[in-house]
Structures are given as structure tokens and as C-alpha cells.
Amino acid sequence: MTTAPNVSVFRRKEDACRQLALDVAGLIESINASGRPAVLGLATGSTPIPFYKALIELHQAGKVSFQQVITFNLDEYLGLPREHPESYWSFMHRQLFDHIDIPADHIHLPRGIVDDVPAHCREYEQAIADAGGIDFQLLGIGRTGHIGFNEPGSPRDSRTREIHLDPITRQDAAPAFGGLDQVPTSAITMGCGTILAARRIALLAFGSHKAAIVKDALQGPITDQVSASFLQEHPDANFYLDQEASAEL
Ligand code: PGA
Secondary structure, X not given: OOOOOEEEXXXXXXXHHHHHHHHHHHHHHHHHHOOOOEEEEEOOOOOOHHHHHHHHHHHHXXXXXXXXXXXXXXXXXXXXXXXXXXXXHHHHHHHOHHHOOOOHXXXXXXXXXXXXXXXXXXXXXXXXXXXXXXXXXEEOOOOOOOOOOOOOOOOOOOOOEEEEOOHHHHHHHHHHHOOHHHOOOEEEEOOHHHHHOOOEEEXXXXXXXXXXXXXXXXXXXXXXXXXXXXXXXXXXXXXXXXXXXXXXX
């Protein structure tokens, strides 16, 4: 069955992120009140930075604690050690984890340096299952339509695995790495199936450069050529957009 995702359009990205941070803080509180940890799936990239800032502000104001939160990040570049400044491990600590009260052993990201990639991916899936599955999954969207690093051609039922990065994705990452030749060629990503198993999903997209792919994701055919289009089939998918990203809807 196709259920239209819920679309909220905000004047500024900061407004969208503040609203989402309040929503997530409320979700954490209600899940913790039921006597179990809340399991959050987290995302990297420039898009979620104001969301993490808003969560940190709520934490500093005493409005949310992360003591009973478990996190799983979507992806990590293969070949980068955790200490590399562009690793998603470094990003997440810089942007969020170093500023909140989450216990270190509640944090999970795929490893960028790993001997047996398929075994590591199976362990990651098992760790998500052992935590009880993901309550809330945060997503950005790449210009290829990827969620996580599920580039065009990623099957609907794909699970955590190695993925070869699309040339557009590598181009978009080139400035941060100081040149295209410095950008890793592959990554480990949760699969589309892993993401779609989350009980609630929020996709953030800001700026006019996201307008065309947001339209494809929400109003185009459901296809593995645009992995975000699979969200049309999720029962609780929510898009938080600014005016520029919603311009073609
Ligand atoms: P961005 O990346 O937030 O840096 O635009 C989004 C993505 O690729 O998912």
C-alpha cells in the first residue's frame, strides 16, 4: 500500500530543526517512560548540523537526557580510521556526542577500517536487532536520491553492506576532503531494508539544490533508482523541508 509521507515546510532550516528536535526529545521521553531505552538512527552531512545543535540546546536547558538512548549511524567511509577528521565517527562526536550525556558504549557506527566487511555488516544488523530495532531514523537525501549511502540500484530489501559511491556523491564530498582524489570510493551503509524497518522516519532537506530530488522522492515513481522514493511506502515517514527544498512540489 502507498501511504503519502507527511510533509512539513518551514521558512528556515533552523525552524525545521528546532521542531524536529522537540519531536525527538518527546519521543525519547515517552519511550524511556515505558521503561526501555530509545533507539535512534542518526545521519551525517551538512543537513543535520542545525538539528544536532537544537538537540544540544535542549539538553543544556535540562529538557532531554541521552542516558537511556542507543544510537546507530547510517554509514561510514571505508578506509578511514575513526581519528580521521572526515570520518563519520569524528563528525558525530564533534557535532553531537561530545556535548550530550550519552554513554560511550551506547554509540554505534560501522567501522571504516575492518578486515572482514561482510561479517562486520552482519554484526551491525545483529546489534540493531538486539537493541530492539530502530525507533526513530533521521535521514538526509543526496542528489542521487540516496538515503544512507544507498546509491541508485540499491534494492528495497538491501541490508547493511559495502557500497561503491556514486560519482555525484564523491563530487559533493570533494570540498570537505580537499579534492576528489582524497574522497573514499566506497562505504559501509545500512541498507534500504534496514532503514525502512525503523518505526518512524524523518528526512531533512534544505536548499534549492535539493528541490528536484525531493520532488522525485515524494512524487516520482517508487524505484531503486531513487532510494528515497521507497519512503512513499513507509507508514510513518515525515519530510521536514525549507521553502527552497519544497519549491518543486
Ligand atoms: P548533505 O548530504 O546533508 O551534506 O547535503 C546529504 C546526503 O548525502 O544524505
